[in-house]
Structure formats: structure tokens, C-alpha cells
Amino acid sequence: xxxxxxxxxxxxxxxxxxxxxxxxxxxxxxxxxxxxxxxxxxxxxxxxxxxxxxxxxxxxxxxxxxxxxxxxxxxxxxxxxxxxxxxxxxxxxxxxxxxxxxxxxxxxxxxxxxxxxxxxxxxxxxxxxxxxxxxxxxxxxxxxxxxxxxxxxxxxxxxxxxxxxxxxxxxxxxxxxxxxxxxxxxxxxxxxxxxxxxxxxxxxxxxxxxxxxxxxxxxxxxxxxxxxxxxxxxxxxxxxxxxxxxxxxxxxxxxxxxxxxxxxxxxxxxxxxxxxxxxxxxxxxxxxxxxxxxxxxxxxxxxxxxxxxxxxxxxxxxxxxxxxxxxxxxxxxxxxxxxxxxxxxxxxxxxxxxxxxxxxxxxxxxxxxxxxxxx
Amino acid sequence: xxxxxxxxxxxxxxxxxxxxxxxxxxxxxxxxxxxxxxxxxxxxxxxxxxxxxxxxxxxxxxxxxxxxxxxxxxxxxxxxxxxxxxxxxxxxxxxxxxxxxxxxxxxxxxxxxxxxxxxxxxxxxxxxxxxxxxxxxxxxxxxxxxxxxxxxxxxxxxxxxxxxxxxxxxxxxxxxxxxxxxxxxxxxxxxxxxxxxxxxxxxxxxxxxxxxxxxxxxxxxxxxxxxxxxxxxxxxxxxxxxxxxxxxxxxxxxxxxxxxxxxxxxxxxxxxxxxxxxxxxxxxxxxxxxxxxxxxxxxxxxxxxxxxxxxxxxxxxxxxxxxxxxxxxxxxxxxxxxxxxxxxxxxxxxxxxxxxxxxxxxxxxxxxxxxxxxx
Numbered sequence: 001x002x003x004x005x006x007x008x009x010x011x012x013x014x015x016x017x018x019x020x021x022x023x024x025x026x027x028x029x030x031x032x033x034x035x036x037x038x039x040x041x042x043x044x045x046x047x048x049x050x051x052x053x054x055x056x057x058x059x060x061x062x063x064x065x066x067x068x069x070x071x072x073x074x075x076x077x078x079x080x081x082x083x084x085x086x087x088x089x090x091x092x093x094x095x096x097x098x099x100x101x102x103x104x105x106x107x108x109x110x111x112x113x114x115x116x117x118x119x120x121x122x123x124x125x126x127x128x129x130x131x132x133x134x135x136x137x138x139x140x141x142x143x144x145x146x147x148x149x150x151x152x153x154x155x156x157x158x159x160x161x162x163x164x165x166x167x168x169x170x171x172x173x174x175x176x177x178x179x180x181x182x183x184x185x186x187x188x189x190x191x192x193x194x195x196x197x198x199x200x201x202x203x204x205x206x207x208x209x210x211x212x213x214x215x216x217x218x219x220x221x222x223x224x225x226x227x228x229x230x231x232x233x234x235x236x237x238x239x240x241x242x243x244x245x246x247x248x249x250x251x252x253x254x255x256x257x258x259x260x261x262x263x264x265x266x267x268x269x270x271x272x273x274x275x276x277x278x279x280x281x282x283x284x285x286x287x288x289x290x291x292x293x294x295x296x297x298x299x300x301x302x303x304x305x306x307x308x309x310x311x312x313x314x315x316x317x318x319x320x321x322x323x324x325x326x327x328x329x330x331x332x333x334x335x336x337x338x339x340x341x342x343x344x345x346x347x348x349x350x351x352x353x354x355x356x357x358x359x360x361x362x363x364x365x366x367x368x369x370x371x372x373x374x375x
Numbered sequence: 376x377x378x379x380x381x382x383x384x385x386x387x388x389x390x391x392x393x394x395x396x397x398x399x400x401x402x403x404x405x406x407x408x409x410x411x412x413x414x415x416x417x418x419x420x421x422x423x424x425x426x427x428x429x430x431x432x433x434x435x436x437x438x439x440x441x442x443x444x445x446x447x448x449x450x451x452x453x454x455x456x457x458x459x460x461x462x463x464x465x466x467x468x469x470x471x472x473x474x475x476x477x478x479x480x481x482x483x484x485x486x487x488x489x490x491x492x493x494x495x496x497x498x499x500x501x502x503x504x505x506x507x508x509x510x511x512x513x514x515x516x517x518x519x520x521x522x523x524x525x526x527x528x529x530x531x532x533x534x535x536x537x538x539x540x541x542x543x544x545x546x547x548x549x550x551x552x553x554x555x556x557x558x559x560x561x562x563x564x565x566x567x568x569x570x571x572x573x574x575x576x577x578x579x580x581x582x583x584x585x586x587x588x589x590x591x592x593x594x595x596x597x598x599x600x601x602x603x604x605x606x607x608x609x610x611x612x613x614x615x616x617x618x619x620x621x622x623x624x625x626x627x628x629x630x631x632x633x634x635x636x637x638x639x640x641x642x643x644x645x646x647x648x649x650x651x652x653x654x655x656x657x658x659x660x661x662x663x664x665x666x667x668x669x670x671x672x673x674x675x676x677x678x679x680x681x682x683x684x685x686x687x688x689x690x691x692x693x694x695x696x697x698x699x700x701x702x703x704x705x706x707x708x709x710x711x712x713x714x715x716x717x718x719x720x721x722x723x724x725x726x727x728x729x730x731x732x733x734x735x736x737x738x739x740x741x742x743x744x745x746x747x748x749x750x
Contacts, residue, residue, distance in 0.1 A: 042697060042704040047684065070671065070696040078674055078692055086688040296445065299453055309422065313461040317453055321445040322417060328703060329417040 025183025080140030185212030276335030400558025455515030560587030651710030
């Protein structure tokens with residue numbers, strides 16, 4: 001069997017909302033899809049089997065974390081990230097740029113790239129578009145991201161333009177450094193902040209480089225959902241219909257529903273995993289804080305519509321107890337549930353798009369969020 | 376189907392070492408057996424499915440922790456500890472006494488029982504033999520332990536005698552308070568420190584109360600392995616052959632092998648779970664510290680003789696990486712492995728006893744511990 005080319009096939013559309021299928025060297029991903037974040041080669045608090053059981057088809061790895069520990073060269077010696085973390089399926093890796101700006105110390109941004117010191121031990125590093133691409137190759141990433149600068153928010157038109165243009169130059173260098181292999185892809189990242197002309201310009205320049213997919217960067221950085229949706233309203237139109245579109249770092253289930261309605265296919269966010277570790281549950285009936293004493297005698301499943309291990313085997317009262325006692329099983333079970341819930345929302349969205357009833361689906365899901373824990 | 380009586384059947388013996396089968400209302404337990412410690416209604420860092428996958432047939436719950444949170448009455452309302460923690464199999468609960476003495480504040484020991492303040496919020500509690508037995512009934516414990524006083528070490532003969540005699544009076548009150556149900560049992564706890572006459576006296580008094588099994592308490596409290604084995608050399612003889620014998624709070628795999636050789640059937644200890652959270656691995660080739668840099672490029676499985684999730688899916692290098700990054704998956708995987716290793720040692724012991732080759736088995740297992748990580 002030959003490895004399939006990296007491809008994206010549209011299976012259906014309802015308004016701007018798309019149902020598709022990404023085919024890769026490591027398997028297929030029905031879209032819209034949510035990618036669980038596996039920061040340092042592990043989706044926090046989850047075995048790989050548990051991640052699979054949520055319905056996840058693709059996970060994300062963080063170049064910044066992995067380049068520091070265990071290092072890209074070591075991951076390569078261990079046979080790549082898939083083998084290391086027991087995830088033979090598709091893996092998307094970010095470029096490292098975003099986390100350097102948020103986590104690293106003594107950052108210096110220049111035309112050639114970014115120099116910084118590790119937040120762990122102060123070791124100096126340089127990350128260029130070429131090195132970021134090489135690292136992702138060493139990790140054996142299924143989908144490599146270009147190195148970009150995530151423009152700060154708010155930014156003036158001039159600031160956003162300068163930053164966007166740097167990202168385009170880095171996109172070209174990243175693309176040149178990318179080693180093409182069957183079933184592997186590389187995504188360019190659109191920038192341009194909240195300026196339509198810049199988004200249009202950025203998209204056009206990236207499309208010229210013929211990436212296998214396109215990400216929308218520089219959103220979910222403080223602008224709020226309304227502004228994010230406004231930007232999405234126009235900027236997905238600038239991207240080719242026959243390539244996947246990935247909105248980086250987003251978001252709440254409500255954000256996902258709104259972005260899918262605006263033509264986005266892929267998402268990643270730490271929200272469901274981080275929330276799982278801090279007792280916040282995403283459910284069909286809204287968001288619950290499992291530390292709340294209202295749950296201490298609640299013998300119902302967390303979410304009666306969910307078939308995950310947490311919801312089929314345990315009660316809300318038990319989850320409450322585990323978080324009160326700071327038992328690791330609390331974060332473990334709630335991460336399982338939250339990721340399952342995100343996958344269920346995306347699977348439901350896909351089915352609804354194929355049935356041309358996406359608006360009704362969103363209205364139904366959103367309506368249920370108002371019901372609360374005693375529904 | 377009627378619930379079977381609580382029973383213990385000897386299946387084989389090799390010297391003093393015994394292979395048996397405990398039958399309970401919640402299932403059967405081949406012995407010798409190691410009970411994973413599920414302190415507050417969860418074996419730390421493990422789902423119940425993961426505990427089952429280690430081969431564990433019985434787990435232990437801590438009365439002290441559960442009486443504070445979520446409380447015995449709440450566990451009862453939630454359908455009992457089995458249902459709450461997704462463990463339909465046998466559960467043994469301790470009496471609470473040992474942890475009150477080690478954890479609680481402002482303890483006061485009197486004839487009627489112990490009064491103390493919770494180590495969590497200072498709330499005052501009283502634990503009597505009757506209340507301890509009632510709590511374990513509310514938890515729906517398969518095997519209830521009598522309330523005893525674990526004599527301090529070292530202790531004079533007089534101190535050990537007085538303490539042992541209090542434990543006997545509490546044994547009688549615990550036995551009177553125990554509600555007999557088919558398939559449920561209650562164990563008395565032998566005390567007497569390192570004094571043979573006291574151990575003999577304690578055992579005889581407990582046997583008069585006709586418990587379903589007998590524990591050996593007051594060991595593994597600082598006396599060292601040699602002294603512990605000396606005490607075991609005589610004190611298992613004081614216990615009836617047709618009842619299970621449980622050595623409380625023990626120990627290392629080497630302790631287990633030596634105690635089985637001296638006629639012990641059951642064990643519990645936090646060691647494999649606690650070690651799993653602190654990067655200490657129990658393996659066929661000895662004990663490793665997974666934080667050691669020697670493992671950073673070690674692509675071998677942790678223990679090539681082990682079929683657990685950790686050993687079949689991941690490398691030593693990955694475990695090392697997880698612990699360096701303080702990722703929860705490190706403790707999760709290593710707890711899975713350590714508990715599996717303990718179960719494997721006990722299963723191997725049982726098979727060896729049935730084959731009358733227990734000494735050779737111990738020599739082989741102990742020999743392999745000397746090999747170290749590079750074997």
C-alpha cells in the first residue's frame with residue numbers, strides 16, 4: 001500500500017459550515033475537528049488509549065516544549081513523536097513561535113528569527129523558520145506549521161502590517177525548508193490582526209506558496225468573541241475552499257460552533273484539558289464547577305448524554321469528592337469527559353452539516369447549555 | 376444464585392508458604408495477594424479499569440480518610456464504596472486507628488476509643504470499636520478490620536502487653552458490633568510487638584472470637600526486616616491454618632516474598648503507588664529511579680518481562696521525560712507498572728507454591744534484582 005497524498009475532501013456544506021475529510025500518512029481526520037493539546041508529548045492527565053477513547057483523531061504537540069525537553073533530536077532518536085507518545089495517528093505541531101513569546105525569557109525578535117532563553121533553565125536558543133521546520137521534521141509531525149509572529153492585540157494598522165509581512169517572509173522560508181513527503185503537510189498562518197485588507201493580503205501571499213492547509217492566527221488573543229467572529233466572517237473567504245482551515249488556539253464550545261458556521265475546519269485549545277484539571281466541566285447542560293458543594297450528594301452522572309468513562313461509571317458526587325481531596329483521578333476523569341464532550345460537539349456538528357441542519361443543531365446545543373446542572 | 380459464605384480454601388503449600396483462595400460476596404481472591412491501597416476511594420493516579428488491568432483482585436480503603444471525606448453516611452447514600460469507586464470486587468477497609476495515630480491532631484486514647492481532630496479542618500471526631508465497625512458497614516466493606524491500637528516501636532514488655540490487651544478488648548467490642556452477612560468477613564488484628572508470649576496470647580484471644588481472618592499488626596513500624604521476619608517465624612503458627620493471614624502495611628517485594636515464606640497470605644502497602652508518583656520503579660531487574668539521566672536516551676521498555684501498558688507502549692526515555700517535565704502521565708504510567716509488578720510477583724509466588732518450588736522462585740526473583748537497569 002502506498003502512502004496517500006495529504007489531501008482534504010469536502011463531504012458536505014451547509015451555509016459556510018463545512019464537513020470534510022483530511023487524509024494523511026498517519027490516518028484520516030473527519031472535520032470539523034478539535035485537536036487535543038499534547039504539550040510535551042502527552043495530553044495532560046491522559047493515557048494515549050484514553051485520548052483515543054474520546055474520539056480524538058488528531059493531537060497537537062508543542063515545538064517549544066519539545067525542543068527544550070526532551071529535544072527534537074532525542075525524539076527523532078526515539079523514533080519520532082508518534083512512537084514516543086503511543087499516538088500512531090496524525091499529529092500537528094505548532095512552530096514554537098507563540099509559546100516563545102508567551103513563556104520564554106529575554107526574547108529577541110529579528111528578521112532571521114527569535115533568540116530566547118528557556119523558561120526552565122535559562123539556556124539560550126535560536127529559532128528560525130528553517131530550524132522550526134527542521135524540528136517539526138525531526139518530531140515526524142504530520143502537519144508542520146510555519147514559523148510566524150502572532151501580532152499583539154491591540155495593534156495599529158502599521159504594526160499589524162509590519163508583523164504580517166514578517167510572517168509572510170518567514171512563511172516563504174518555512175516553505176522552502178519543508179521536506180515534502182507523501183501524506184505530510186505544512187500549513188501557512190494568516191495574520192493581519194483585525195484589518196480586513198491585511199488579512200486579504202496575508203492570505204493571498206500564503207496561497208501563492210501553495211501550503212497543504214491554512215491557519216488563521218492572531219485571534220483569541222483578547223479581542224473577544226464578537227470581534228473574532230467579525231474577522232472570521234470575511235477572512236475564511238480569502239482562503240481556498242479545497243484546503244483545510246485551522247483556527248489556532250480556539251476555544252470554548254460556543255466559539256467552535258460559531259467558527260464552524262464561518263467556515264473553519266480545525267481547532268486546538270488547552271481549554272478542555274486545563275479545565276479538567278481545575279474542576280470545570282463542559283457538559284450538554286453548560287459549564288459546572290465540580291468543587292461546588294451542590295454536587296456533594298448528586299448521584300447522577302456528570303452528563304447523562306455522554307458515554308465516556310467518567311459519565312458511565314461515576315457520579316457527580318464522586319467527582320466532587322475527588323476534587324475536594326485533590327486526588328489525581330479527579331483531573332483524569334474530568335479531562336476524559338471534557339475532551340469527549342468537545343469531540344461529541346464536533347461530531348454532532350459534522351453530522352448536522354451533512355444533513356443541512358447546522359443552524360438548528362447549534363440552536364439546540366446552545367439552548368441546552370442554559371439548562372444547568374439540575375435539568 | 377445465593378451469595379457464597381466468606382471462606383478461605385488452601386490450594387497448596389510449600390514449606391510454610393501457602394496458596395489459597397478467599398471467596399467473598401464480591402468475588403474470589405487467589406492468595407498470596409497484594410491489595411492496592413485506595414486511600415480515599417481511589418487508588419491514586421489510577422482509574423478502576425487500570426487497577427483491574429494490573430491483575431488486582433482486591434483493594435483497600437482507608438476508614439480514616441473516608442469518614443472525613445466524603446463521610447461514611449454519604450458513601451452509603453451513594454450505594455457503597457464498590458459502586459462509588461467503580462470497583463465491584465472485594466474491598467478490605469482498615470479500622471481507622473492506624474491513621475488517626477499517624478495523621479490526626481490532638482489524639483486522645485481512652486478505653487472507650489479515640490477522640491481526635493481532623494488533619495484537614497480540625498473537626499473533632501470520636502472513633503470507638505463500635506463506630507469503626509459501623510463505618511465499615513456503611514462503606515459496604517467486604518472485609519472489615521477490628522479497631523486496634525498499633526503498639527509503638529520500640530515498646531517495653533509492659534507497654535506492649537497493656538496495648539495488646541486494649542486491642543483484645545476492642546476486638547471483642549468490634550466483633551459484637553459486626554453485622555454478619557453472607558460473603559462478608561471481619562478480621563481480628565494480632566498485636567504484641569516483638570514479644571513471643573504476647574503474640575501468642577493475642578492470637579489465642581482473637582481465635583476465641585472466631586474472626587473470618589487474622590491480621591498481623593504492629594510490624595513494619597521501624598523494627599527492620601530481620602526483626603519482622605523473626606516475629607513472623609513464630610507468630611503465623613499461632614494462627615489457624617484454615618483462615619487467611621494478613622500482614623498489614625507491608626512492604627517491599629522482598630518483604631512480601633519473605634513473609635509469604637513464613638505463611639502470610641495477604642498484604643497491603645502504599646509503596647508501589649507512592650513510589651510510582653515519585654519516579655521509583657519496581658522491576659524484575661531491581662528498583663530504578665526514573666529521574667536518573669541514564670534513562671534519557673534509553674529506548675528499552677521499563678521492564679521487558681512486563682506486559683503492562685507502560686512497558687508495552689513506552690520507553691524508559693519517555694518515562695524519564697515525563698517525570699522531568701512533571702507530567703501527570705509519569706505517575707500514572709509508573710503506578711500502573713509498579714502495581715502490575717507487585718501482582719506479577721504474587722502470581723508467580725502462587726504458581727511456585729503450587730509447584731512446590733517456592734524457594735527456587737524466590738532465589739530467581741531476588742537474583743534478577745541484582746542485575747540492574749543495564750541487564
